Amino acid sequence: AIQMTQSPSSLSASVGDRVTVTCRASQGIRDNLGWYQQKPGKAPRLLISAVSDLQTGVPSRFSGSGSGTDFTLTISSLQPEDFATYYCLQNYNYPWTFGQGTKVEVK
């Protein structure tokens, strides 16, 4: 199975900060990568599909980039509602696999 390694596993940031989360695949996955946000006690929410396609209703401060094995989720200006855990998901090969998550906490 393809392994997805996210970094960092957690980070502390302030409102207004630019935040970057990275995800590395153990082999090339082309553009078959999505990003999810999960808040405590809630189901995950799909933010971005196919590396950089922002889902309807997701604020434009979220963006995704990358190709092959290295991918990035960027929040350009962190807002209070963005404190959450973020996961990448590869859907290039079965079994699909999530990264282990990155928790974005208040500094």
Next chain:
Amino acid sequence: EVQLVESGGGVVKPGGSLRLSCAASGFTFDDYAMHWVRQRPGKGLEWVSLIGGGGSAPFYADSVRGRFTISRDNSKNFLFLQMNSLRSEDTGLYYCAKDISPYNSGWYPHSWGQGTLVTVSS
């Protein structure tokens, strides 16, 4: 509005079985692939299984293959997960999720239920 309501979770002994159900409404059920995703207590997300809209092409995580079976009843808009030979590491919250794109064999889990809790413990 898409609604997914999971049920069937509970406490079961190691080696036991459970059958999870997911009642779907608000969309044309058989147009969409469906997923099960789980989350162990305090841990991250783990994709478990996928089934195509017509019931085709089931796929499984390595950790559950051979023990879990995904199925669906398109006449009643239900998704199922039959879980056999349960282990302590199968403990967690199990979500069913609708795929983002119709007429596809699977693209991204998009709409999610609230989950049903499975506890495997002696």
